[in-house]
Amino acid sequence: MQPDTVLITGGGHTRFGAHSQRDQVTGDRSDSYPLEQMLADATEEALMEAGLEASAIDSVFVGSCSPGAFAQQELLGPLVLQQQPGLRFKAVHQSTAACASSSMALHAAADALQSGRIRTALVLGIEKMTLLSTPAVTEILGRCSYWPEESARDITFPGLFARLGDSYRQRHGISTERYREMLATVAAMNYRRGIHNPLAQFGPGSLPQTAGLLSAQAILDLPQEKNPVIAAPLHLHDCSPISDGAVALVLVRADSGLKDATSVALRGRAISTDYLPLSRRPALHKLEGAYDSASRAYRESGITQADLDLVEVHDCFTSNQLLCIEALGLSDEGCAGEDYLAGEYGEDARCQINLSGGLKSKGHPVGATGASMHYFAYRQLIGRPVGTAHPGNPELAAVLNIGGSGVVNCTTVLQAV
């Protein structure tokens, strides 16, 4: 291991969910899990697992999408000082990259660690979305698209991802019926994993379990009012929910002397950025930036997709899970849906996809999502899985987290130490 290898040595993760309640009479919202408390809980848990005091952390890297608009609190890093005064006067960075915000924070932390200027870093991902109504959340998220052509014309994120999904379907000559089956298969698989994940919004005892939505057929059989079209071809059960949540990870350099028996190394990583407007992209049936970031991360790691034991991919919509699997090279172009229908990604597959339940089950507090994906991969690799466990002894994982409509594409390859 190189001296500048970056290791994850601790993680903390709040339960994801809708932690605000709306009063049915007044419409007022109350908040049972404020931003500050979520940050404090995730931080404390991660520091404890890493066996470090806050004062041993050299710099903090926070990722969040739109905390000013969602929760009136734009600066988040400094909030952590209030419960961890040992962090006072440390450098705090804050990254924003839509739904890839905390992967970007993790990459920035890794850069700083590899520069040799710091030995330890705390990476935080957070979003508090449920204080607002769904239309307000949709409007705020829309600012992460290209305003003049997209959000200004009332094209929402479900609409943008629907367009990517439909381009894929048409390109590969998939019938609308068959495509719906593919997406329902993905949703059901993610629900089946999520119901074992106590940190998931759709965790044990939640709707997918109580309503029996654990097979594709059960989802396809739902009446229209229980699974309405959000943006054709995407239905409600193709969409990840609106959520609150926070995640913390402790990162250290390999030569810091702080590695322990349960560390995970970042073997390779890359961020690749694509055009913001869909209108500028040469191809809409695949995520070209995600392909690029995956191939660069593999190259740095010296691995191929065939070496992977598990991946966490960005299923903000079920359609995007198919695009991510192809970008990672796990399925050939145009084949991910068929591979799902053929059972290639079942319980005994070599490479397990979204054992956490994915964004579909976990929830999608956008700024926390990237750190969460890394957290669940890390827990599998150290042999302390949360929720559904990998059937073997996984050693290599990849995370593909995406911000915007395939705009900011972050791939990380993780390896058990």
Add this chain to the structure above:
Amino acid sequence: MQPDTVLITGGGHTRFGAHSQRDQVTGDRSDSYPLEQMLADATEEALMEAGLEASAIDSVFVGSCSPGAFAQQELLGPLVLQQQPGLRFKAVHQSTAACASSSMALHAAADALQSGRIRTALVLGIEKMTLLSTPAVTEILGRCSYWPEESARDITFPGLFARLGDSYRQRHGISTERYREMLATVAAMNYRRGIHNPLAQFGPGSLPQTAGLLSAQAILDLPQEKNPVIAAPLHLHDCSPISDGAVALVLVRADSGLKDATSVALRGRAISTDYLPLSRRPALHKLEGAYDSASRAYRESGITQADLDLVEVHDCFTSNQLLCIEALGLSDEGCAGEDYLAGEYGEDARCQINLSGGLKSKGHPVGATGASMHYFAYRQLIGRPVGTAHPGNPELAAVLNIGGSGVVNCTTVLQAV
């Protein structure tokens, strides 16, 4: 010079100003200088000065405060691709840290360069604020304070900085009259420099020149309606204006082979974070985080404040210019105002302060401000000053850029190569 020394080799800077107009009848706003065009212009100028094609840039680092709220466009880095397709598939990071957003982007870029993972970086700072009314801008900026105790109680940023200023005044037993003289002296000095700066909002031929506000006495003599109290003890002419603007800097590693005759090295740098709520700070009469970041940046540089030829400091309010000068150690604690009144910082001073005219004259497009401070220091050090020139041959400069009410404190020491 170490191989991993980070150099600035090119800069681009739009004119700062109010680039949107409001229709007097309909109230509608039009935008004569859209976000994308500002980014494109600054980028093109910086690349040209550095002698690089866009494709030679390894990563882009953008700083912006609240572009989603101000201009419906949260993701900014990818916007640059549209006019510079050579950047497609590069990593784009986006930092947010209130008024220190683009200094934070610069520090993140320097970390990445020093890690050895990249050789070249483009740093961008941008904000487009004048599409909105002043109350709306004030509300959005307020999200960078501590919501429960500050913005939720209608305490604005002028109010927070007024409180810091008044704590300083009281601590050092300065009369309100004398304090006003100190602040007016700072404002007039910044105006005298700014009117020579063609990129400044209050540049040549603007209000300070036409209204003759180039002496402290002229400002003090203004009738109340021309210089109303904004938040006592701060008057209108103590406040930096609301602005639009973008700045670009090209950074390279010393061992990249891309250094030219007009490069400036980052000799030392530090970010120091303080508690977000003023209520948590042990002292309000000084910027403890700024002191800390300055001392760490000096230590890395191996210099003291006595070595500095010029500084650009964060005069979002004139009161803060005094606090910054003390944090940098140029004046003793409690003495900056008296030093100003005694003419210590006049045209022939050893260390020149805010030759650019400061935020007071330049304008304060919050996300662009940090990069702008570095741009003006860089131009002085390469002997191609914009606006008022240093009277000697300056070699060493410091930049102190602050986000929030003294929360995110970024100091950089720059040296001519």
